[in-house]
Amino acid sequence: MTPIRLEQCADREKDPAEAWHIGGEHLLRCGNTNCAGCGMSLGLQLLNQALGVERPMLAIPACCGIVTAGAFPNSAYGAPVAATTFASSAAVASGLVTIERLNGQDTPVICWAGDGGTYDIGLATLSAAAERNEDLIYICYDNEIYGNTGGQRSSATPEGITTTTSPFGKGERKKDIMGIMAAHAIPYAATLSVAHRDDFLRKVRTARRMHGFRFLLMLSPCPTGWKSEAEESVDLVRHAVGCGLFPLYEVYDGVRYRINVRPDGTPLEEYAARQRRYTGSQVNLKHIRERIAEQWHRLDALALAFPAAAGNDCAHD
Amino acid sequence: MPRVLVTGNQAAGRTLAMAGEANRTARGCCAGAYPITPQTEIIEYLSAHSFSKGRVVPVESEHSAMGVCIGASLAGARSFTASSANGLSYMTENVFAAGYYRLPIVLLAVNRTLGPPWNIWVDQGDSLALRDAAWMQFYTDSHQDLVDTILLAFRVAEDRRILLPALVALDGFVISHTQMVVDLPTQEQVDAYLPPCHVPHRLHTGRPMTFGGLTWPRETAHMRHEIQEAMLRVPEVLTEAIDEFEKLFGRRPVGALETCETTDASTIMVACNTMARTLRNLVKHRRERGERLGMIRVKLFRPFPRQEMRDATATAQRVGVLDRNHSPGSGGIFWQEVAASLRGRSDLLLQDYVVGLGGGDVTEDCLSGIADDLSSRSAEAEPVWEEVAL
Numbered sequence: 001m002t003p004i005r006l007e008q009c010a011d012r013e014k015d016p017a018e019a020w021h022i023g024g025e026h027l028l029r030c031g032n033t034n035c036a037g038c039g040m041s042l043g044l045q046l047l048n049q050a051l052g053v054e055r056p057m058l059a060i061p062a063c064c065g066i067v068t069a070g071a072f073p074n075s076a077y078g079a080p081v082a083a084t085t086f087a088s089s090a091a092v093a094s095g096l097v098t099i100e101r102l103n104g105q106d107t108p109v110i111c112w113a114g115d116g117g118t119y120d121i122g123l124a125t126l127s128a129a130a131e132r133n134e135d136l137i138y139i140c141y142d143n144e145i146y147g148n149t150g151g152q153r154s155s156a157t158p159e160g161i162t163t164t165t166s167p168f169g170k171g172e173r174k175k176d177i178m179g180i181m182a183a184h185a186i187p188y189a190a191t192l193s194v195a196h197r198d199d200f201l202r203k204v205r206t207a208r209r210m211h212g213f214r215f216l217l218m219l220s221p222c223p224t225g226w227k228s229e230a231e232e233s234v235d236l237v238r239h240a241v242g243c244g245l246f247p248l249y250e251v252y253d254g255v256r257y258r259i260n261v262r263p264d265g266t267p268l269e270e271y272a273a274r275q276r277r278y279t280g281s282q283v284n285l286k287h288i289r290e291r292i293a294e295q296w297h298r299l300d301a302l303a304l305a306f307p308a309a310a311g312n313d314c315a316h317d
Numbered sequence: 318m319p320r321v322l323v324t325g326n327q328a329a330g331r332t333l334a335m336a337g338e339a340n341r342t343a344r345g346c347c348a349g350a351y352p353i354t355p356q357t358e359i360i361e362y363l364s365a366h367s368f369s370k371g372r373v374v375p376v377e378s379e380h381s382a383m384g385v386c387i388g389a390s391l392a393g394a395r396s397f398t399a400s401s402a403n404g405l406s407y408m409t410e411n412v413f414a415a416g417y418y419r420l421p422i423v424l425l426a427v428n429r430t431l432g433p434p435w436n437i438w439v440d441q442g443d444s445l446a447l448r449d450a451a452w453m454q455f456y457t458d459s460h461q462d463l464v465d466t467i468l469l470a471f472r473v474a475e476d477r478r479i480l481l482p483a484l485v486a487l488d489g490f491v492i493s494h495t496q497m498v499v500d501l502p503t504q505e506q507v508d509a510y511l512p513p514c515h516v517p518h519r520l521h522t523g524r525p526m527t528f529g530g531l532t533w534p535r536e537t538a539h540m541r542h543e544i545q546e547a548m549l550r551v552p553e554v555l556t557e558a559i560d561e562f563e564k565l566f567g568r569r570p571v572g573a574l575e576t577c578e579t580t581d582a583s584t585i586m587v588a589c590n591t592m593a594r595t596l597r598n599l600v601k602h603r604r605e606r607g608e609r610l611g612m613i614r615v616k617l618f619r620p621f622p623r624q625e626m627r628d629a630t631a632t633a634q635r636v637g638v639l640d641r642n643h644s645p646g647s648g649g650i651f652w653q654e655v656a657a658s659l660r661g662r663s664d665l666l667l668q669d670y671v672v673g674l675g676g677g678d679v680t681e682d683c684l685s686g687i688a689d690d691l692s693s694r695s696a697e698a699e700p701v702w703e704e705v706a707l
Contacts (some may be wrong), residue, residue, distance in 0.1 A: 025525075055522040059388070066527070072536055075527035080520040082391050083529030084384065084412050091381035095388020095396070096520065097348055098372050102345040102394075107522055125384065127378035 025078045027051070032068045032076035037230025039220030039237065040114075040141040042194040047110075047139070048078075050204035055079045056137075057100070057110040061091035062086040063114040064148045065141065079256050087121045089113050090129035093136050101135060108208060111138040114220075115156035116146045130184040133212045137204075139192075140177065140215075144220035151225040159291070160283035163225075169282035173291075178251070181215040185254035192218040193248055194236035196204060199260055203250065219246045227276030236274060242266030244292045246266060247299055255307035259299060269293070318500045318566070325492035326355070328499050329425050329461050329485075330362025332467045333397050333505040336423070337363075337371045340395040345370035347389030347396045349382030353404035354437050355489040357428040371678035379404040380661030383411035383424075389421035391528065393468070394510065395471070395601045399425035401489060403432055409447065412660070415482045416544070417452025418529060420516065421474035422482040424452070425468065430675045438676020439489040441642040445650045449545050453483040453551060454618040456589040458498040458575075463487050465562065465570035466616075468502070468510055472558040475514050478550050487631055488591045489676075494691045503568065510565050548620040551582040552560035555617070573622035574613040574666035576629045578604055581607075584692055585630055587655055588639040589615045592672075592679050599684045610688060614649060623658040630659060637691040639684070640700070641673040669700035677705035 027048035028034075034041040058081045060066045066083045069075045084092040090112040097109040118126060118140040129136060145163055146152040151168040155175040162169050181189045187210050189202045207214040219240055221233035228236060240246040244263035251257055268285055272278035323331070337346030337532065350360035350373050364373045371394075372383045379400050386396040400408055405423040407425060415422050426447075428438035444454065455470060457463040463485070469481035485491060502510070518528065532540070555572055563569045575593070578600050580587055588596045593614035613629050615622075630636055640649025647653060652669035659665055670687050675680040683705050690701065 041529040052558070055525070057520050057522065066530055069527040072530060075525060075530065077527055078525050080522060081527040082388065082520060082524055083527055084387070087380060088384035088411060088414075091349070091376060091384025092388035092391070093388070094376075094381075095349070096392045097388075098374060098392040099344055099389050099392035100348050102347075102370050102372065122584075125376055125381050129521040130379060131377075132374070136370040136628070206389070227418075229576055265614075266456050 005273040007176035014259050020254070021111065023243040025079045028068070029076045029078050031070055031074065032202060033070050034064070034068050035219065036225055037223040037233040038064070039194055039218070039222065040068070041222060042233065043139070043141050043192070043218050044053045046194060046197060046200045050083060050201045051108065051208065053077050055186065056110045057096055057108050058082070058112050059084050059089040059096060059269055060112045063117050065112050065114060086117055086166040089117060089122060090127070090134070090136065090138060094129050094132070094134045097135050107220060111135050111136060112216050113138070113140055114147065115140060115144060118142070119155045119177055119287055127184065130181060130186050130213045130215065133186065135211050136204060137207050137214045139218060141218050143220040143225060145221045145222065145225045148223045150295050159288070162282070173252060178217055182251045182254045183214070186215060187212040187253055188250070189215040189254070190250040191246065191248050192216050193237050193241050193246065194218065195234045195241065196248060199248060225277070227280070228274055232274055236271060239266050239271035243268045243271050244296055245271060245288070247295065249303070250308060255306050257299070257303040257306055258308040259303050263296070318502060318506065321501050322498050323460065323492050324358065324494055325460050325463055325487055326358035326427070326494065327362060328437070328464050328501065329355055329399065329467060330359045331501060332421070332464045333359070333425070334363055334366040335411050335502065335504050336471050337395055337397065338368055338482050338512045339507045340502060340514050340516040343515070344393035345448055346472070347371060347394050348373045349385035349398045349609065350374065351376050351382045351400070351404065353379070353401050353515065355429055355493045356399045356401040356425065358406070359425055359427070359569070360494070362377055378545050379408035380411055380440050380593055383408045383415060385417050386422045387411060387418060387420060387505045390422050390516055391414070391520050392417070393514070393516045394666070395514040398421040399427065401427045402429035405443045405447060406431060412447050412452065413548070417540070419480045420482055420496060421480055421514065421611070422703070423474060424482065424484045425467070426486040427493045428486050437489065439641065440676060441486065442673055444484055444486045445642050447545070448619055448650070451481060452619060453481055454484045454486065455483065456616055457492070458590055458593050460492060460499045461560050462571065463492065464499055464501060465700050468507065469555065469558050469562060469570060471511055475553060476554050477517065479547050479554055481544065481547055481692065486590065490633060491591045493495050500568070506565060512561065537587050544686055550615070551620050552622065553598050563610045571614070571616050573617035573628060574625045575616060577612045579611035579613060579629050580632065581609055582633055583609040584610045584635040584637070584688070585613060585633040585639045586684070586688065586691070587613045587615060587640060587651060589618070589651065590641070592639055592641060595679060595681050599681050599688060603688065606682065618654070621654045621658065626655060626658040630665070633665065634670070635691055635694070637670060637687060640669060640671050641679070643671050643674060654701065666697055668694060668697055669702050670702040673705055679705055696699070
């Protein structure tokens with residue numbers, strides 16, 4: 001596929017209403033460099049759908065998400081993008097949104113960052129932007145590795161998984177980034193599944209209607225890193241939700257919880273057996289099942305003790 | 318124009334605030350703010366200032382302070398921040414990014430020794446470590462020079478022919494924490510002097526372009542060359558900015574170099590910042606004794622004014638460079654630049670003096686000793702390390 005050239009983009013500016021029509025110009029355009037089965041591609045498509053004709057400004061750090069754009073002067077993003085330094089997406093986005101708002105513009109400013117830029121190198125910047133309650137939507141597409149550099153461990157890599165920098169299986173647990181973000185008492189934090197389209201769209205639209213810092217965490221299959229088949233990416237996420245490994249839930253103001261999808265009894269093996277990162281590792285499935293049970297025990301307790309009121313997602317309209 | 322008694326930091330803070338306020342008719346202003354000694358007072362002043370269309374963002378690090386400036390500038394605003402020493406080092410990655418993005422950000426660098434060891438006093442090593450970052454660099458020698466240079470920096474940085482960020486350096490404590498009477502401009506004057514900031518490549522939802530994404534070697538080299546071409550235009554644009562400044566404010570700030578008694582000088586000493594002020598006194602006293610000593614203050618370090626340096630040293634047989642900085646394994650950084658400028662002068666004795674590192678007090682006596690050493694030399698040597706009393 002030939003990337004769309006900038007000159008062509010310029011022509012399209014003449015008729016923005018048509019240019020940005022759903023099904024016409026897309027947030028993720030032809031010619032993007034993503035791999036087949038990339039969860040991040042699926043996420044961008046759903047993000048595009050959720051935003052409708054509205055165009056955001058994107059701040060994307062050094063990660064697969066910026067490689068997506070292709071090479072200068074082309075850009076596969078149907079929105080303006082600031083390619084930031086690795087740790088800086090939330091800081092650059094803070095500057096962008098500050099000026100947009102000072103000029104009376106309600107442009108959605110979205111950080112689109114991987115787990116390396118979120119859990120690891122960008123955590124201080126993210127934490128500070130959240131603490132300042134900047135009017136941003138921060139979306140982390142979490143593929144649980146440094147995918148762009150060929151699959152190294154991050155603090156989002158699950159326990160036991162073999163990566164090039166944890167060749168004997170990672171000894172440590174995956175960081176609970178949702179817990180960390182909830183502890184910032186931001187207006188909204190939620191998890192996203194590309195296998196649960198309606199839930200995904202509703203959460204992005206909920207985030208869009210609100211103001212202040214909104215954090216969305218998306219599990220993002222990476223066939224090259226997970227050693228999985230490209231056509232199974234959506235199924236993998238469905239299984240991750242179904243077996244309870246990746247809970248779909250929302251947290252309002254860091255204190256009110258709502259669980260969106262409960263585990264449906266899918267065996268963990270359905271998820272793990274289709275990824276050679278699990279099968280080739282020192283992963284103890286019994287141990288993971290215990291962790292899943294712990295996680296749900298805690299989440300259920302929180303949702304019971306501090307429930308989000310029905311219709312809470314519209315309270316900030 | 319109000320004449321006020323202010324510290325260097327207060328003067329810088331007030332001037333930055335007025336420059337930011339002056340952009341209220343355009344996209345407004347934004348500063349990232351993070352404290353570090355001896356710069357802190359600048360961001361304190363900005364944080365307390367009430368902008369009609371601006372915001373100071375209290376970030377968690379210098380890296381993010383520049384990140385916020387980059388974002389604001391990419392959104393079309395006038396943006397600025399300040400830092401020192403290890404703060405500048407921590408900021409470095411985004412300092413380079415700002416330059417390569419061609420964003421007209423102004424950064425106040427209150428010079429302080431990089432640690433370890435922990436040392437809060439003046440040394441130009443912190444800002445000189447950023448010399449390759451596609452930023453203009455100005456080194457100021459007084460409170461008034463600081464105020465005027467900040468305004469010049471915005472004007473030149475935002476000029477469509479330049480579009481490069483500018484670093485304005487001042488000596489930590491010697492300027493930042495001492496008070497002098499300064500002619501501070503009024504808001505009306507700054508409004509008149511600084512046109513609305515226009516960042517032509519700012520992000521716009523009607524223009525889906527990616528800034529800073531993957532670029533092939535040929536295009537990257539081309540972008541770097543464009544930066545060099547913009548750098549070469551700085552002297553001309555700076556002179557225009559100074560002409561305009563003079564019309565409006567009635568005084569003429571120093572441009573790339575300041576020369577003193579160089580036209581017939583056989584020996585010339587080169588310095589920057591407040592060391593140059595002390596050096597000026599030495600030149601005056603030596604001239605009274607009939608010595609043909611002159612001095613050059615380097616104010617513009619990037620782009621380095623090579624031609625001006627050649628012109629100013631045309632009559633000299635000996636040039637001594639005073640460096641309050643050091644590049645281990647080489648020598649003083651100003652010396653390297655002067656040597657590159659005078660590389661065709663085989664008749665010239667060029668000697669480097671590393672002096673006042675870590676904030677040692679460079680007195681006129683100290684400089685006098687260096688002048689004697691310079692005049693007694695028969696050949697160049699490796700950079701001389703000069704001890705100071707404190």
